[in-house]
Amino acid sequence: MAELKGFERDSKSAEEMLQLTRFTVDNVADAVYWMDSKAQIADVNETACSMLGYTREELLNLTVFNIDPDFTAEKWVEAWDALKGQGKMTLETKHRTKDGRIIPVEIMANYVSFGGRELDCAFARDITKRKLVEKRLEASLREKETLLRELYHRTKNNMQVISNLIDLQVVSVVDEQTVKLFRETQNRIKAMALVHEKLYQSKDLSNLNLKDYASDLANALLESYRLSADRISFKLDAENISVSIDTATPCGLIIAELMSNALKHAFPSGQRGEISLALHQSEEGEIDIRFSDNGIGLPKGFGFRTTRSLGLNLVKNLTEKQLMGTIELNADHSTEFHIKFKEPLYKKNG
Structure with a gap:
């Protein structure tokens, strides 16, 4: 009799723990999906239902292909084999709600082998806000790149104007030594202008290739001294x-x-x-x-x-x-x- 009561207490305790665990899973911020090797949804939490607008019973009758427009049967097989080999995976994809809306999600997948079954326990996080922030940052970066490129372009043009003014001034100079000094100053201006020209043409607006720059600069100097x-x-x-x-x-x-x-x-x-x-x-x-x-x-x-x-x-x-x-x-x-x-x-x- 004592053993029976102890068993009942253990069973009750295990049942309470199971209920507590279920309550915790249902109320986490991320959607939780359990899927088998055939992409069939085996279980979900309440967050998954709320995110997609389905009831739990409806989701249990669906597959991954019904809720993820990017996943094909071929892609699922590749992902399953990779997950089985690695144990864990993180990827970004999209989920489609019951009313047809598309939600960007980050998936944290985990391979689980339990009771003779192979399952994918996946946590799906709605990253809509993150994507909006990324788009704003990308737009801001493109705007700054445009402004910086324009700055390099104008700086190069302004230096070219200064160089042209020196050309005009040299015409009226008769002293050969003074002409040489003007030309040396002009070459220094050209060296700095070429930096801005290279940065303006570069994909990376903060760095340039020193090899290309040195080659162009040397050729410009040979031309300046009229040497073949x-x-x-x-x-x-x-x-x-x-x-x-x-x-x-x-x-x-x-x-x-x-x-x-x-x-x-x-x-x-x-x-x-x-x-x-x-x-x-x-x-x-x-x-x-x-x-x-x-x-x-x-x-x-x-x-x-x-x-x-x-x-x-x-x-x-x-x-x-x-x-x-x-x-x-x-x-x-x-x-x-x-x-x-x-x-x-x-x-x-x-």
């Missing part, structure tokens, strides 16, 4: 390196200064030669720039650190004070400048 590839060849050894505008601008000015200096002084009297530029980046993010030419070399006793040359002083200051890097000069055979620096947050494209 037959006389001065340009060799570029570079990988795809993505840099921000804060890095691209000083890099462009450095390359422009070094190349202008080489074009002016390294190949006198129509001498033929080669200018080389190497751009590489380590796994740690350090960017390595090597600029060299095979011209006549620097004057004997040339002091790189003490020179009064505006261009070379600009190169040193941009490297050490803006890029926070290092610069070395090797003039034993050819003239080579070696620059190294590291962006705080770098990106490398393979």
